[in-house]
Structure formats: structure tokens, C-alpha cells
Amino acid sequence: MDKKRVVITGLGVVAPNGMNVSDFSNAIKTGTSGIQYIDELNQLKFSCQIAGKPSYTNDYLNNYFNTVQLKGLNASGIEYGVIAGLDAWKDAGLTIPDKTENPLWDAGIIFGTGVLGVDKFREAIYKVDAGNVRRLGSTSVIQTMASGISAFLGGMLGCGNITTTNSSACSTGTEAILMAYDRVVSGKAEIILAGSTSDSGPYVWGGFDAMRILPHKYNDNPTAASRPMSATASGFVPGSGAGALVVESLENAQKRGATMYAEILGGHVNSGGQRNGGSMTAPNSIAVKECIRQAVINSGIETNDIDTINGHLTATTKDATEIENWCDALGRKGKDFPYINSLKSLVGHCLAASGSIESVATVLQLKEDFVFGNINCEDLHPEIAAMVDRERIPSKTITKPLQIAAKASFGFGDVNACIIFKKYS
Amino acid sequence: MTKEELLSKLKTIIEPYVQNQEGLQNMSEDTNFIEDLEINSANLVDVILDVEDEFGIEIDNDGMDKMLTVKASIEVIQDKLAAK
Numbered sequence: 078m079d080k081k082r083v084v085i086t087g088l089g090v091v092a093p094n095g096m097n098v099s100d101f102s103n104a105i106k107t108g109t110s111g112i113q114y115i116d117e118l119n120q121l122k123f124s125c126q127i128a129g130k131p132s133y134t135n136d137y138l139n140n141y142f143n144t145v146q147l148k149g150l151n152a153s154g155i156e157y158g159v160i161a162g163l164d165a166w167k168d169a170g171l172t173i174p175d176k177t178e179n180p181l182w183d184a185g186i187i188f189g190t191g192v193l194g195v196d197k198f199r200e201a202i203y204k205v206d207a208g209n210v211r212r213l214g215s216t217s218v219i220q221t222m223a224s225g226i227s228a229f230l231g232g233m234l235g236c237g238n239i240t241t242t243n244s245s246a247c248s249t250g251t252e253a254i255l256m257a258y259d260r261v262v263s264g265k266a267e268i269i270l271a272g273s274t275s276d277s278g279p280y281v282w283g284g285f286d287a288m289r290i291l292p293h294k295y296n297d298n299p300t301a302a303s304r305p306m307s308a309t310a311s312g313f314v315p316g317s318g319a320g321a322l323v324v325e326s327l328e329n330a331q332k333r334g335a336t337m338y339a340e341i342l343g344g345h346v347n348s349g350g351q352r353n354g355g356s357m358t359a360p361n362s363i364a365v366k367e368c369i370r371q372a373v374i375n376s377g378i379e380t381n382d383i384d385t386i387n388g389h390l391t392a393t394t395k396d397a398t399e400i401e402n403w404c405d406a407l408g409r410k411g412k413d414f415p416y417i418n419s420l421k422s423l424v425g426h427c428l429a430a431s432g433s434i435e436s437v438a439t440v441l442q443l444k445e446d447f448v449f450g451n452i453n454c455e456d457l458h459p460e461i462a463a464m465v466d467r468e469r470i471p472s473k474t475i476t477k478p479l480q481i482a483a484k485a486s487f488g489f490g491d492v493n494a495c496i497i498f499k500k501y502s
Numbered sequence: 503m504t505k506e507e508l509l510s511k512l513k514t515i516i517e518p519y520v521q522n523q524e525g526l527q528n529m530s531e532d533t534n535f536i537e538d539l540e541i542n543s544a545n546l547v548d549v550i551l552d553v554e555d556e557f558g559i560e561i562d563n564d565g566m567d568k569m570l571t572v573k574a575s576i577e578v579i580q581d582k583l584a585a586k
Binding site for chain 2: 145212215216
């Protein structure tokens with residue numbers, strides 16, 4: 078029997094450069110950066126005092142949360158994830174069952190995160206240490222459990238299928254979409270709201286600052302700081318936000334007359350086992366190439382079919398290695414290499430949320446036939462320039478008819494995820 | 503503080519947690535928070551923390567266990583206020 082076809086029927090995003098899909102789409106087309114100076118990081122003596130952080134007023138939350146849910150809410154990752162998730166659901170034209178009705182047995186949630194509700198956890202730690210545990214109230218657990226985000230979304234939408242949170246560092250978002258794809262392909266669900274979210278703030282970003290892998294020379298020039306593929310790349314800019322995609326069986330989507338943003342052809346996740354040069358923080362290149370190759374095979378396409386790549390490309394010294402891995406895995410280089418871009422030049426590295434936000438960008442490219450421009454890589458890294466023709470790394474957005482896009486994410490723990498999207502036809 | 507004032511303050515505190523608005527309109531001393539107002543049982547601790555903040559009192563475990571109805575809550579609050 079032929080494999081079930083799986084499509085994307087709804088999108089939602091909360092990004093540093095756009096609070097909804099339409100603003101985000103405009104921002105990536107025009108090369109608008111969402112990276113800003115954060116005074117709090119200066120006060121706290123961070124070396125890197127810039128970050129990608131979604132901006133909105135507290136009033137905006139009233140559109141998504143009720144009064145009780147808002148009481149004591151102090152978990153930015155839940156805010157971002159709920160906004161993106163509910164927007165995607167609405168965008169897909171899906172309904173929400175009444176409180177007294179049965180849940181939607183065929184619809185579930187796979188929404189990942191790295192660490193959730195850090196600010197809430199800090200609040201709780203202060204109370205506990207002061208011998209005041211009784212003052213935690215009922216909100217501490219639900220805002221700090223990793224699965225808080227899938228729990229909030231599952232309850233708001235009345236989903237009755239799998240409701241879970243995955244976690245694999247910076248590959249979390251891409252992995253979530255692939256897990257959703259697997260669930261739908263296997264016939265265990267018709268619809269999965271897939272995505273990921275990442276808290277913002279000093280307690281999330283501090284550990285990376287301490288590792289000295291963030292840029293510290295751009296505090297007075299934030300939008301120039303995130304420089305994937307550039308010769309002057311000096312570390313990733315920390316980011317935050319959430320991305321959400323409604324993953325649905327083609328059959329169900331057709332029955333509903335839903336809008337198809339793109340088709341998911343397949344993908345692969347693996348690990349380098351922290352062997353052969355792989356470590357807790359660096360990828361094993363053999364595993365990266367294997368992940369890309371398996372994604373291509375699993376999708377039933379040829380490496381030459383890929384029109385564009387949305388890379389992981391964080392703006393560290395590893396960017397050239399990633400490009401080399403793509404060249405090897407696809408057997409393509411120079412002018413024959415697909416177009417390639419990195420959203421991180423515009424929003425920074427949104428950590429657990431990066432894979433889902435970047436997948437939203439990739440799917441928008443397929444739907445609207447464009448490749449968004451990479452900012453801050455006018456000075457292309459010489460090792461990258463030796464492998465890929467400059468024209469394949471556009472610095473300004475170009476309009477191109479596209480069929481197939483590959484998206485990959487790599488994370489701490491030596492974990493990899495690669496997904497293949499196709500224009501729906 | 504009169505009992506009416508106390509009742510009105512309590513009503514304001516529990517209002518956001520109430521899922522049965524009809525129950526709130528008909529609220530009397532016999533009203534049970536969970537059965538009549540459909541307050542989520544997990545939120546009862548939040549109601550108690552809000553009561554502590556509003557009245558400047560601290561409610562012990564025994565007091566908390568009792569506070570399931572309007573009547574019992576008023577008694578606990580009055581006791582604590584008297585002991586201040």
C-alpha cells in the first residue's frame with residue numbers, strides 16, 4: 078500500500094521579528110532583523126547583551142488566555158507556544174469542541190521545548206528557600222513541567238490523541254514535526270499540532286554566555302551581530318519564540334477543504350553518539366550526512382531534486398563544516414548546490430524553538446516561491462565560498478519557483494533532524 | 503468588618519475561578535465551591551492564597567481543609583481576623 082500523504086494545513090509563529098505569520102513573512106522577505114539590545118543583560122553583566130525576543134504588550138495575551146490562566150503566569154515559553162499554537166489551529170480552520178463534548182480523538186499535540194517556565198521556577202525557588210512553600214499556589218507545577226506547553230494547548234483545543242512534549246535541544250522543533258508526520262503516516266492520528274517553544278531571558282541564555290559561544294562585540298549594533306556563513310561570524314545570538322504547524326493527513330485535509338501550505342515527504346532523525354568527532358556540543362559529521370541522506374531516501378526523492386536548503390547555520394565556526402556536510406551528503410557543490418539560507422541571521426538562535434520557527438519560514442518559501450535573503454554575510458566565509466557559488470547564498474530575497482526544500486536542525490547531545498518539504502500539488 | 507463586607511470581598515476573590523456563573527449569582531452561605539461553583543479543585547489553594555493577601559492573614563492547614571463552602575470560609579476568616 079502506498080504511504081499516506083501528509084500535508085501542512087495551518088501555520089502559527091511568534092518570532093523576534095514578527096508576532097504572526099503575516100508580519101513574520103514580511104520581515105523575512107525584507108530582511109528585517111528582530112535582534113535587539115536588552116538592558117537587563119547589561120545590568121546582569123552578560124558579555125552578550127543582545128537577543129532575539131518577541132515583543133508584545135500584556136494586553137495581547139487576553140486574546141489567548143482566560144483570567145484564571147493569566148493569574149500568576151510567568152512562563153514566556155507558554156505564552157509564545159500558546160499564541161503560535163492557537164494561531165495555527167485557527168489558520169487551519171479547525172474547530173474546538175465544547176467543554177461538555179468528547180475530545181477530538183484523532184487530533185493531538187506534539188510540542189517541544191528545552192526548558193520551560195524558568196522565570197516561574199526562579200519565583201518558586203525563592204519561596205521554597207524562604208520556607209514559604211505553601212505560597213506556591215497551583216500554578217508552579219503546570220508552568221514549569223516541560224509538558225506544560227502541550228498540556229495547555231491540549232486542554233485549550235480539546236485534543237484527545239497524543240499530547241506530549243519532546244526535547245532534543247536545538248533539534249527539538251524539527252523533531253516534533255517529524256514525530257507528528259510519523260504519527261499521521263502510521264494512521265494513529267489524522268491531525269497533530271506540531272511545534273516548539275523556547276523561553277526568553279537571562280536564566281535561559283546565561284549558560285551559553287558562560288560557554289563564551291555568543292558574540293560580545295555587537296552590543297551597540299545588534300542587527301549586525303548574527304552572521305551565519307560570514308567570515309566574521311563570532312557566535313550565535315540567543316533567541317526565543319515559538320513556531321507551530323498543523324500536520325494533517327491529505328485525506329482529512331481534502332475532506333475539510335483545507336488550505337495546503339506544503340506536503341511533508343519524509344525525513345530522518347539520528348544521533349552521532351558523541352563518537353568520531355561528535356561530542357556533547359559538536360556534531361559527528363558522519364551522522365549529519367547520514368541523517369540528510371536517509372531523509373532524502375525516506376522521502377522518495379533524489380538529491381538533485383532539492384531546490385533550497387534552510388540550514389541550521391548558527392553563526393559559529395561550525396558553519397563551514399555544516400556546508401561541507403551538505404555538499405558531501407547531496408553530492409552537489411558550486412553552481413550546482415541548492416539555494417541555502419539561515420533564518421538565524423534575522424532572529425538569532427531560538428534554541429528549542431528554532432526548528433519550528435525555521436520550518437514555518439521554509440514552508441512559506443515553498444508556498445510563495447521565494448528564497449529569503451541572508452543578512453550579514455556579505456563577507457562570505459572563504460571556506461564556504463570555495464564550496465558553494467555565491468549566487469546560491471542570496472543576501473537579498475529572490476523570487477524563484479520552488480518544488481522541494483530541505484530543513485535540518487542539529488542539537489547538543491549530538492542529535493540531528495532533517496525534514497523534506499514539497500510544494501503541494 | 504461586617505459579614506456582608508466579608509462576603510462581598512470573598513465573592514470578588516473567587517469570581518475568576520468560577521466556572522458556573524449561575525452558581526455565583528445564587529451564592530449563599532451554603533454554596534459549595536466545587537459542587538455549586540465548579541471551581542477546579544486545584545484552584546482552591548489559589549483562592550486561599552488570594553484570601554490571605556486580601557485580609558492580611560495566614561491560614562493553617564486545618565483552616566484550608568475546612569474552606570470548601572462559603573459559610574466555612576467566612577468562619578475561618580473571621581477567626582483569623584479576630585486572632586490578629
